[in-house]
Amino acid sequence: MTQAILKLSGIEKSFPGVKALDNACLNVYPGKVMALLGENGAGKSTLMKVLTGIYHMDKGSINYQGSDVTFDGPRHSQEVGISIIHQELNLIPELTIAENIYLGRETTNAFGGIKWTQMFADADALLQRLNVKHSSRQLLGELSLGEQQMVEIAKALSFKSQVIVMDEPTDALTESETKSLFKVINELRNEGCGIVYISHRLKEIFEICDDITVLRDGKFIAEIAVTDIDEDGLIEKMVGRRLDEIYPRIDAKHGTLCLEVENIVAPGVRDVSFTLDHGEILGISGLMGAGRTELMKAIYGALPRQSGDVILDDKVVSPITPRDGLANGIAYISEDRKGDGLILGLSVKENMSLCALDALSKGLQLDHAKEATAVEDFMRQFNVKTPSRDQIIGNLSGGNQQKVAIAKGLMTRPKVLILDEPTRGVDVGAKKEIYQLINQFKAEGMSIILVSSEMPEVLGMSDRILVMHEGRISGEFMAADANQEKLMACAVGKKINEAVL
Amino acid sequence: MSQNQAANSNANSNSNSNNNVTGDVMTKTLTQKFFTKEWLFEQKSLIALILLIVVVSFLNPHFFTMGNILNILRQTSVSAIIAVGMTLVILTGGIDLGVGSVLALCGAFAASLIAMEVSVMIAVPVALFAGAALGAMSGIIIAKGKVQAFIATLVTMTLLRGVTMVYTDGRPISTGFTDVADSFSWIGTGYLLGVPVPIWLMVIVFASVWYLLNHTRFGRYVYALGGNEAATRLSGINVDKVKIGVYAICGVLAALAGLIVTSRLSSAQPTAGMGYELDAIAAVVVGGTSLAGGKGRIMGTLIGALIIGFLNNALNLLDVSSYFQMIAKAVVILLAVLVETKKK
Numbered sequence: 001m002t003q004a005i006l007k008l009s010g011i012e013k014s015f016p017g018v019k020a021l022d023n024a025c026l027n028v029y030p031g032k033v034m035a036l037l038g039e040n041g042a043g044k045s046t047l048m049k050v051l052t053g054i055y056h057m058d059k060g061s062i063n064y065q066g067s068d069v070t071f072d073g074p075r076h077s078q079e080v081g082i083s084i085i086h087q088e089l090n091l092i093p094e095l096t097i098a099e100n101i102y103l104g105r106e107t108t109n110a111f112g113g114i115k116w117t118q119m120f121a122d123a124d125a126l127l128q129r130l131n132v133k134h135s136s137r138q139l140l141g142e143l144s145l146g147e148q149q150m151v152e153i154a155k156a157l158s159f160k161s162q163v164i165v166m167d168e169p170t171d172a173l174t175e176s177e178t179k180s181l182f183k184v185i186n187e188l189r190n191e192g193c194g195i196v197y198i199s200h201r202l203k204e205i206f207e208i209c210d211d212i213t214v215l216r217d218g219k220f221i222a223e224i225a226v227t228d229i230d231e232d233g234l235i236e237k238m239v240g241r242r243l244d245e246i247y248p249r250i251d252a253k254h255g256t257l258c259l260e261v262e263n264i265v266a267p268g269v270r271d272v273s274f275t276l277d278h279g280e281i282l283g284i285s286g287l288m289g290a291g292r293t294e295l296m297k298a299i300y301g302a303l304p305r306q307s308g309d310v311i312l313d314d315k316v317v318s319p320i321t322p323r324d325g326l327a328n329g330i331a332y333i334s335e336d337r338k339g340d341g342l343i344l345g346l347s348v349k350e351n352m353s354l355c356a357l358d359a360l361s362k363g364l365q366l367d368h369a370k371e372a373t374a375v376e377d378f379m380r381q382f383n384v385k386t387p388s389r390d391q392i393i394g395n396l397s398g399g400n401q402q403k404v405a406i407a408k409g410l411m412t413r414p415k416v417l418i419l420d421e422p423t424r425g426v427d428v429g430a431k432k433e434i435y436q437l438i439n440q441f442k443a444e445g446m447s448i449i450l451v452s453s454e455m456p457e458v459l460g461m462s463d464r465i466l467v468m469h470e471g472r473i474s475g476e477f478m479a480a481d482a483n484q485e486k487l488m489a490c491a492v493g494k495k496i497n498e499a500v501l
Numbered sequence: 502m503s504q505n506q507a508a509n510s511n512a513n514s515n516s517n518s519n520n521n522v523t524g525d526v527m528t529k530t531l532t533q534k535f536f537t538k539e540w541l542f543e544q545k546s547l548i549a550l551i552l553l554i555v556v557v558s559f560l561n562p563h564f565f566t567m568g569n570i571l572n573i574l575r576q577t578s579v580s581a582i583i584a585v586g587m588t589l590v591i592l593t594g595g596i597d598l599g600v601g602s603v604l605a606l607c608g609a610f611a612a613s614l615i616a617m618e619v620s621v622m623i624a625v626p627v628a629l630f631a632g633a634a635l636g637a638m639s640g641i642i643i644a645k646g647k648v649q650a651f652i653a654t655l656v657t658m659t660l661l662r663g664v665t666m667v668y669t670d671g672r673p674i675s676t677g678f679t680d681v682a683d684s685f686s687w688i689g690t691g692y693l694l695g696v697p698v699p700i701w702l703m704v705i706v707f708a709s710v711w712y713l714l715n716h717t718r719f720g721r722y723v724y725a726l727g728g729n730e731a732a733t734r735l736s737g738i739n740v741d742k743v744k745i746g747v748y749a750i751c752g753v754l755a756a757l758a759g760l761i762v763t764s765r766l767s768s769a770q771p772t773a774g775m776g777y778e779l780d781a782i783a784a785v786v787v788g789g790t791s792l793a794g795g796k797g798r799i800m801g802t803l804i805g806a807l808i809i810g811f812l813n814n815a816l817n818l819l820d821v822s823s824y825f826q827m828i829a830k831a832v833v834i835l836l837a838v839l840v841e842t843k844k845k
Contacts, residue, residue: 302734302735321737321739322734322735322736322738323737325737332735334732334735339731339732340729340731340734341732342729342732343725343728343729343732343733343795344728344729345729345796346724346725346795350721350724354721354725354736355736355738357718357721357722361717361718364717364718366716366717366718366721368716408736412737
């Protein structure tokens with residue numbers, strides 16, 4: 001095996017009360033893609049923060065290009081050729097692409113003025129290399145998320161980076177954007193770049209990576225070549241136990257008609273109708289920007305409808321505010337936990353009970369005892385791992401935050417539960433727990449709409465699947481008849497004629 | 502709150518353990534919960550206040566006397582009451598620059614009612630209602646017009662100061678020398694059980710808003726709104742109503758402060774309350790409430806207002822010129838903010 005360009009060994013790092021890293025190791029080889037895997041809280045992000053000097057390690061060493069180094073900040077590590085592309089992009093939408101790439105290190109003339117022509121030319125050259133079809137004079141905010149990610153990569157290239165770390169790069173990307181990202185990764189690999197690829201999506205790991213490093217509870221577990229392991233074995237290494245079946249579908253008979261959505265037109269949604277039975281899980285598949293979230297928010301009352309009706313148990317409800325939606329028995333769990341799902345500065349309890357405070361009050365006064373009991377019940381049922389219900393929710397892992405978000409919706413005792421990307425950014429163990437909970441609600445007769453970009457999830461959990469494309473429904477399948485290829489074809493707008501197939 | 506918890510944990514450990522270990526368990530729970538670094542840090546503004554009182558008491562024997570303490574509390578009551586409303590607004594992530602103008606306009610309005618010999622029982626509620634309406638006006642501009650709070654209340658501040666000038670013709674309005682004026686003056690100058698009425702009002706205002714924030718839905722929504730407006734809206738909460746509500750409450754409290762000031766002077770000054778909005782914001786910030794919204798406690802604001810009040814008084818007693826007092830106030834605010842930022 002070739003000599004590692006970057007070697008992190010025996011890294012230890014403690015925070016008050018937690019040992020986040022305990023003998024963590026990572027090797028990055030030139031011309032290879034190393035996957036860094038582990039459940040949420042396994043220490044991946046902490047390790048990356050130690051690498052770039054945001055955190056100082058308690059013990060261990062970092063060896064880069066043959067000599068021991070310590071970095072005192074991301075700026076420093078970037079200058080010597082180690083770039084990190086974070087989950088949340090650090091770009092400024094109001095500036096041009098070129099300004100973003102060269103922010104803070106613009107080439108200037110003798111008077112301190114920026115050499116604009118040169119900067120735009122350099123940036124254009126970088127973009128061309130990455131196959132981004134935009135002028136570097138365009139404002140960053142006009143680009144799609146995927147294209148913005150490419151700008152981050154262009155920035156990394158402009159530093160002549162030898163090592164590029166990508167933290168969940170495909171989380172916000174469409175399938176086609178993911179494809180072009182992989183193309184770029186392949187090119188970088190061929191040029192001898194060492195790449196660290198952090199992702200929850202095992203399929204991608206097998207597609208793009210050469211080697212895998214697994215962390216668990218801050219400890220180094222294994223470094224394996226992808227060719228030597230399969231998906232099940234990998235999951236076992238990550239969680240330390242075997243997960244027999246990820247999608248534990250139950251085939252319960254579903255009941256009578258519950259929800260009818262008729263001819264909904266809303267921003268991003270063009271004339272959509274569908275029905276949902278009691279005790280049915282309806283999966284909604286499609287690419288980013290297909291209008292799935294918009295449709296769900298229009299049904300819930302969070303987005304204005306231009307026309308169309310929502311009928312629940314033979315009653316026209318057509319909510320015009322979220323309050324309306326909740327009052328009529330529709331609960332919506334947002335795809336964006338940090339953005340509009342949870343209030344990260346408030347406690348677990350305050351988040352969970354927020355929608356249901358009317359029922360938890362006596363007159364004007366909050367019934368603290370009743371609230372605590374209700375919250376504790378859900379924490380037990382959902383197996384929320386938190387020191388106490390008064391813990392600030394921002395300190396919990398993604399999986400536990402998501403459980404609280406779902407509990408928050410359930411506290412209002414809805415008839416229809418809309419889950420928008422319920423497992424995004426959630427580790428494998430918590431994912432399975434969430435699937436089991438969804439099945440439990442289904443068994444209790446709740447109607448569930450499951451919106452997800454992960455096709456295996458939609459296929460594994462749903463009774464029936466709708467696919468959306470450009471604001472319309474482009475396909476409908478019973479779970480038994482569906483497969484990934486059919487869903488994908490509908491998602492990209494290819495109408496499938498069942499008879500021909 | 503923390504005293505309650507102390508009492509609770511004492512009671513718990515007493516009942517749960519036999520006599521031999523009671524003391525141990527008690528000290529343990531006490532040290533676990535109350536004398537940790539974090540706990541001390543949480544109480545930093547209270548500690549600063551106590552330090553200030555102790556140090557000045559040694560420097561000047563007249564400082565820590567019943568008469569002087571009551572005097573300070575009475576002087577602080579006006580800015581403290583305004584700061585309570587400001588805390589609510591700031592907790593939602595907003596700001597209200599219009600409080601000083603509301604104070605002046607409602608004070609002038611009340612003074613002219615009293616001068617017309619309208620009964621105090623009518624004049625006071627009417628003036629308070631006017632304050633609520635003026636506050637709600639800011640709230641409506643912010644919530645429905647989607648104008649930034651700073652701009653919207655800059656507008657109301659300027660507008661209402663102008664209205665006050667027009668209404669008073671730029672001259673003080675005397676409450677007159679009638680029986681009605683006499684009974685009105687009780688609000689600012691009267692005593693109840695040996696304690697000045699404004700102090701009672703301040704205590705009632707703090708207690709009510711503490712209750713509002715900690716024991717009602719509205720209070721929870723205030724924190725939620727300041728923490729994340731989009732998430733609060735999506736949780737089915739009428740965000741506009743909460744916003745208009747906090748500005749209305751802020752208006753009522755500014756009007757109450759205006760009544761106290763007018764009553765004390767037996768006349769309404771058209772320039773009353775100028776700059777009070779900044780004093781109120783200072784008290785809120787020194788009390789540890791984040792200007793970003795969503796984080797802070799009402800008792801912190803009380804302590805913040807008291808620190809500023811006690812400091813002013815102490816510097817007076819120590820013969821420090823009022824010019825230096827401003828500098829001292831600035832240093833206190835800066836220190837408070839620096840310590841708060843350091844935590845993060």
